[in-house]
Amino acid sequence: MKFTRINVKTSIALTLLAVLTLAGCKAPPPPVTDDTVVTSEVDGVTLTHRHAVQAPQTFSPVNETYRALYNASVMTRPDFSGNVVRYLENGKPFTVLGEVENHWLAVAETDQQELIGYVPFKAGVKEDLYDATVRNDRPRPRKSVKKVCVDVGDKSKACRNSDTATWILE
Structure with missing residues (x-):
């Protein structure tokens, strides 16, 4: 009977050891897709963006509301070699988070802080200057x-x- 008790105790001990070992394991993280939200730190500023949007090399904070001067393409990188994420709608407001390399603007939805992509510098103008800019841009007789x-x-x-x-x- 002692032999059986030792086997039972050993069996219980091995089972507990296996449970404790497996309890410390974590599930693997979900796979990274283009829509996975990531953070990047550039020039001391933390940016939140989708994985598909490339983090800029340089960043100068602006944090102002601009309005689109035309239906500009919002790109995944601050040049025309990136992919189009969406389009700015002519005359509609958007948030400029900062200026990045190549004189492009890092943009977000209105009153949001998540970087959605980049537009050329001349795609928008500060909201308070929009009316005067459009008025001055009209063809003159x-x-x-x-x-x-x-x-x-x-x-x-x-x-x-x-x-x-x-x-x-x-």
């Missing part, structure tokens, strides 16, 4: 040009039509 005529012989002359730049014999 041409000044009327006086009629230009030249003599072509015998009482005839050719005059240039200022609207179409064609010459008409008169």
Whole structure:
């Protein structure tokens, strides 16, 4: 009977040892996808972004609301070699987190802090300057040009039509 008791005790001890060993194991982390949210520290600033969006090499904080001057492509890296993530909508506000290399802007959704991508510097303007920028960008009417005529012989002359730049014999 002692032999059986020793076997039972050994069996229980090995089972407890196996349970304790496995209890310390953690499940493997989920696989990293393009949509996995990661953090990066650049120039002392911590940025939160999707894995698909490349962290910038340099970062100068701006943290201001801008408005889009056109339907700009939001890229995964601060140049045109990246992939398009989405588009800014003309005239709509967005948050500029900072300026990065190549004079691009690191952008986020309005009033958010998660980096969604990068747009060229000229894609937007500070919100308080938007109306004046759009007003100054409108085409201005041409000044009327006086009629230009030249003599072509015998009482005839050719005059240039200022609207179409064609010459008409008169």
